[in-house]
Amino acid sequence: MRKHVVYLTYDGLTDPLGQSQVLPYILGVEAMGIHRFTIVSFEKPENFEKEKGVIQDLIRERQIRWIPNTYHRNPPIISTLFDVIRLWKKVRELVTKDSAEIVHCRSYVTALVGLQTKKKFGSQFIFDMRGFWADERVEGGIWNLKNPAYRLVxxxxxxxxxxxxxxxxxxxxxxxxxxxxxxxxxxxxxxxxVTVIPCCVDMDHFDPEKVDPDHLKELREDLRIGPDEFVLTYVGSLGTWYMVEEMVMFFSKMLNSQPLAKFLLLTKDDPEGVLRIARRLKIPLDSIMIRPVSRSQMPAHIALSSFSIFFIKPVFSKQASSPTKMGEIMAMGVPIIANKGIGDSDNYISREMGVMVDVEGPAEINVSSQRLLAFSANSNLIRNRCKAVFSLDVGVDAYFSIYNFHSVK
Structure with missing residues (x-):
């Protein structure tokens, strides 16, 4: 009889995050034949309608049961409280009928229910806190502490x-x-x-050897990128944490030594904010390209990169940050430009892996941009380093060890 893990996530499995940072670990652990899963998630309606079939196909014929619930955005605070009450009722009913050795809670909201489950049913409580969530909400400007309600929360x-x-x-x-x-x-x-498990990456999906050279050539032609032109990429959303102005400024300084360089932003976000900054910095707009790219298309687009960049606001909560994009970029053998002091990035991005930048002001950014001229990338070294630290197999093994230890208690 397999051990039963109830996995609670306030992120949806049909969200991009759910598909990259929740389900792959569960699929990997389930395949080892020791544990079965019930996943209770909260799905955004727009994503659920488009992606539910994909998730159902992935878990078909697996010992994984999925109980999706509707995620509520409004009104703030009250909607989350409503979802927590619904979650507790669902989990209480579930565990009463089918006891669970483990309740695994992804982040703080679901942990409210996980702790109650431990107290009432004796399940082992795994707090997968990710980062310092409450501080993230404040430092990201989502919760304004001048508002008494948000201060209370x-x-x-x-x-x-x-x-x-x-x-x-x-x-x-x-x-x-x-x-x-x-x-x-x-x-x-x-x-x-405490076990440290960074955001891992599917090395089979993000594999430069699987990118068709003819497809890469077509992409270059479509984007009007010459075969030897320098390409700086950015991967993912632009909101909340990312220092968009400083990244565009870095590119503008880089143009002094690489005048034909292109900045390719792979994001589904509105491009106007980036273009507004580019106009103010007098960057030629034909050197900036912004494209919405699906997960399936992402490896080929990252493969266009000479470097990939991300600057994250250096605040307290980001000491617990492990950007998903870091593993995906390194898996493709692409060197990274990142700012110092974010999570464990300083340890992972050594001199052979990329360039660490001070983002205190234009002068420091200018000096760092000039360092690219002396950098010689070793794609195999970058990918191998990624495999040792960020491979999905490493994450699956770590979760399996945790589940296995707590299943026998």
Missing amino acids: YNYFKRKERLFLREADHVVTLTFKARDIINSWAIKPGDLP
């Missing part, structure tokens, strides 16, 4: 954060920096049972 979750950490049978976080911060809080005697 923030303080509530900061109290709950310590409770979750103290009561969890196991904690998962994305970075070693976050683990060290958590242990410095001395929540209970000795170090907490």
Whole structure:
């Protein structure tokens, strides 16, 4: 009889994040033949209608049951409270009928229910905290602490954060920096049972050897990129955490030494903000291309890169950040330009892997942009480093070890 894991996620499986950072781990662990899963998720209606068939196909004939619920956005705070109440009713009913050895909670909202499940049913409680969620909401401008309601919610979750950490049978976080911060809080005697699992990448999907050279040539022609032209790429959304102005400024400084360079942004976000900055910095608009790209198309587009860039706001909560894009870019053997002090990036992006940048002002950005001239990329070295740290197999093995240990308690 397989051990039963109830997996709770407030992100949808039909969200891009769910398809890259939730389901692949569950599929990998389920394939080992020891555990079966019930996934309770909250789905955005627009994504659910488009992608539900994809998810159903992936879990068909697997010992994975999926219980999707509708995610509610409005009104703020009240809608989340409503979803939490629904989740508790669903989990209570589920575990009453089919007991669970483990309840795995992805982030803070679902942990409210996971802790109750532990207390009522005795399930092992895994707090997969990811990062410092409440601080992320404040530092990202989502919760304005001048608003008394948001201040109340923030303080509530900061109290709950310590409770979750103290009561969890196991904690998962994305970075070693976050683990060290958590242990410095001395929540209970000795170090907490914390495993660091960064955002991993499917090395089979992001594989430069699988990109058809003819397709790459067609992409270059479609985008009007010459065979030897320097291409800087950016991958993913542009909102909240990303320092868009500083990234565009970096490109503008780079044009001084690479006047034919192109900046290719692979994002579904509105391009107007980027173009507005480019106009202000007097960057030729024909050197900037913005394309919405699906996950299936992403490897080929990343393969166009000479370098790929991301600058993230250097705030407290980002010490727990492990950008999904970092593994995807490195898996394609592409060197990275990133700013210092974000998660464990300083350790992963060594001198052979890319360029670490100070983003204090235009002068520092200008100096860093000139360092690209002396950089010699070793794609195989970058991909091998990625495989050792960010491979999906590494993440699956880590989760399997956690489940296996707590299944026998």
